[in-house]
Amino acid sequence: xxxxxxxxxxxxxxxxxxxxxxxxxxxxxxxxxxxxxxxxxxxxxxxxxxxxxxxxxxxxxxxxxxxxxxxxxxxxxxxxxxxxxxxxxxxxxxxxxxxxxxxxxxxxxxxxxxxxxxxxxxxxxxxxxxxxxxxxxxxxxxxxxxxxxxxxxxxxxxxxxxxxxxxxxxxxxxxxxxxxxxxxxxxxxxxxx
Amino acid sequence: xxxxxxxxxxxxxxxxxxxxxxxxxxxxxxxxxxxxxxxxxxxxxxxxxxxxxxxxxxxxxxxxxxxxxxxxxxxxxxxxxxxxxxxxxxxxxxxxxxxxxxxxxxxxxxxxxxxxxxxxxxxxxxxxxxxxxxxxxxxxxxxxxxxxxxxxxxxxxxxxxxxxxxxxxxxxxxx
Numbered sequence: 001x002x003x004x005x006x007x008x009x010x011x012x013x014x015x016x017x018x019x020x021x022x023x024x025x026x027x028x029x030x031x032x033x034x035x036x037x038x039x040x041x042x043x044x045x046x047x048x049x050x051x052x053x054x055x056x057x058x059x060x061x062x063x064x065x066x067x068x069x070x071x072x073x074x075x076x077x078x079x080x081x082x083x084x085x086x087x088x089x090x091x092x093x094x095x096x097x098x099x100x101x102x103x104x105x106x107x108x109x110x111x112x113x114x115x116x117x118x119x120x121x122x123x124x125x126x127x128x129x130x131x132x133x134x135x136x137x138x139x140x141x142x143x144x145x146x147x148x149x150x151x152x153x154x155x156x157x158x159x160x161x162x163x164x165x166x167x168x169x170x171x172x173x174x175x176x177x178x179x180x181x182x183x184x185x186x187x188x189x190x191x192x193x
Numbered sequence: 194x195x196x197x198x199x200x201x202x203x204x205x206x207x208x209x210x211x212x213x214x215x216x217x218x219x220x221x222x223x224x225x226x227x228x229x230x231x232x233x234x235x236x237x238x239x240x241x242x243x244x245x246x247x248x249x250x251x252x253x254x255x256x257x258x259x260x261x262x263x264x265x266x267x268x269x270x271x272x273x274x275x276x277x278x279x280x281x282x283x284x285x286x287x288x289x290x291x292x293x294x295x296x297x298x299x300x301x302x303x304x305x306x307x308x309x310x311x312x313x314x315x316x317x318x319x320x321x322x323x324x325x326x327x328x329x330x331x332x333x334x335x336x337x338x339x340x341x342x343x344x345x346x347x348x349x350x351x352x353x354x355x356x357x358x359x360x361x362x363x364x365x366x367x368x
Contacts, residue, residue, distance in 0.1 A: 064214075064286050065211045104260070148311065151310070170223075
């Protein structure tokens, strides 16, 4: 569907029970990244938000601390139903996976020592590491295109601090984030006419 | 464990929650550092297994903390780890969402957004490295990691298929 058509279509706000069901549905169908599912549900199927509104709300969730989609459920739920909306969307999103993963955790505690199972999980973990590498490449592209020339230095500094030196994440973050924001301010934001 | 594991779990994930810019995936090295190196809650392998289980479960990636919590202290551990990891950041999200729209055109908002992106990319790159080192103990395993990266970057194949293939390769004993 072209973006123009999405923007033009009227949006109707959901009720609390609709919010809950929508996020519960997204959570159980969301394998390997829930963003596409959330977008499909909210923008294309239910038409609760235009594509631009969705991007705006999601970009906020992305740079807030904490899990992105969980943040999104709070930002989105509070927009339509205040505190109750945020709570309902949050519980809808993490409730069902929580039950499923707790069962899996109990199974792993019981059967984790079985050689065949641990070989299967080992293979999946190797693939999951590869998925993260692809994520990094996909996330990196837009910021290089926007002309943030300092970005590679920050990426490398963060990587060395956390992966090579194994420093605690809060220290690395507190040292790096202000520098990066200041560089973004001087190179990109202020340079704009 | 000297301290009560329940309060340790909660305090640790509540603090981590506020520094996990870039989502749960950005916080993997810190979880690994604490769970494996500092607290000795689990082995390197168990950590890789835990990440794998979180990946093949439906829902947001953050549920890896539920698995770690369960491993440490059963159901109560799973509950406090999850609430700890989700609570503080959700509170921040709720508060910020209220006034964020007011600063739509403020230049500092653009700087904060643009500045935090490379930080989270660096953290996620570190996650990939930590996880690969925990999971890959053979040339074939490194090859699986590299091949998955290529497939996920250049194609739109559902990652579940790649996980299925990698799981079968693991089962066959080639990795």
